Amino acid sequence: MGAATAIDTFAHWSSTGDTWRDRPVLVYETGALMRRLIAGSLKNAGARNIIIATNRKEAHAAIEADLPGMVLADWEGGQTDHRSGLSLVRDIRGSDNPAYRDVPIVLTSQHATRTDVERARDSGISEFLRKPLSVKNLLTRVETAAMPRRFVKETRFSGPDRRRRPRNENAHRQPNFKRQRDVEDGLIDALSAARNACYALAVEVARDGCPHARRVSVSLKRYLTAVNEFGPSENEIVEMHRAALVQLEQSRSANAQVQLAVVNGLEEVVRMRLLKA
Template sequence: MGAAPFIESFAHWSSSGETWRDRPVLVLERETLMRRLLTASLKNAGARRIITADNEAEAHSIIESDLPGMVIADWKADVQDSRQALSLVKSVRNSENPAYRDVPIVLTSQRSTRREVESARDAGVSEFLKKPLPTGAFLTRVQHAATPRPFVRETRFAGPDRRRRPPAARDPQFKRGRDVEMGRVDALQAARNACYALAVEIAREGCKHARRVSVSLKRYLTAVSEFGPRENEVVEMHRAALVQLENSGHAGGQVGLAVVKGLEDVVQMRLAKL
């Protein structure tokens, strides 16, 4: 849906012949015992230097200064709200500094509901692991996180390419720009499918203003008969509105209402001209 993603190489250290073991490894973990277990496992795996932190502010400062080759972070090391708990991941992934924005990030959690896993994935984590962490499984996932993957930058996502399966193995309902280029689906249907996927994602987050944005987009894409630059412009308006809501903490009250109402007015005018 919308413009094609901007893709960069993933893992800044991989191009210089280094591995994650050659760079500092950051462990963000508040619980002393778990921090010791993680540190011991990483040392046994060959990590040369391990830096620990017990809050996100400290972790972010270390990432900026030490440029780690891997980050192991507890889901809620600092805060209770899940969106705030992912703030470290989002701030790293959305950074303009290419020296660290693509660092592999492994998120750990006591819980692993589907909603949490998908939220973490959409924030840009490389791997998600449930505690307690069996040593073998933990190191396997760390190595998988370190495997270079394309780094994708879109309006609402920055991080390692989330696609794990080849196109033929994925649900054919959810098509991407590449599928349009290959002739598997036309541009309008691809936009509609992406809209349906977006609606599922937003319903999971539970933001009433964001839900109105998805309803507005679905209404528009259902009404049009083709997908060109004008239609793509409307799609990007909706994506920009979602970014504005997300950046302001899913803006509640009058701020969020103003964002959504302005968008709905634009869509109403566009539909009236069809």
């Protein structure tokens, strides 16, 4: 959809010759038995410094003070409170501090429906592990999370690159988005690619469950359905919708009228733009 995306080299501690065992490992787990299991498994695997956090406040303090090289976090929330359970991950990934922003995060959870996994992935985790867990699976996920990966920071996502395959040596000269590459290769026209991306965005927004965000995705779908071409002017509207979703995310704790104003303003812009089309 033409979004401005920066993919930076993953500032991974392995570039210094360290492994995850050489750096502090943060274990954020609310259950005492599970804490002992995870911490004991990591210690037996060679972890030198294990930091325990029993609540989100302790976890935040440890991340900022100790700069862990690996985070194992418990997803506290369930189907009805998934945002609260993922707030630690979102705070880490949304930080401006590169010292811990891209730390590998293994999320453990008792909830593992497809929607749960997709929500966790979209929040920026490195690996997902369902409870009850085995020591073998735990260490496998930790080792996988520790593998160097590029860090992606875009309008609505910050986290490790989801593409597991190595990128082509000339990747720095290629588009970041597959849809953009398909357009340049002539496999699809720009408008169809934008519409497909819009449909994918609608599915993602529906998972989130925010009614205001859903209105944003409906507005974008309405606009892209009405236009007959996709150029800089249309891309500007797409970026407005992305920016609106970011504003909604940042204002979740604000008065509902703030979010309503964001959506109403966006819909008015779209209405006026379509009148001029």
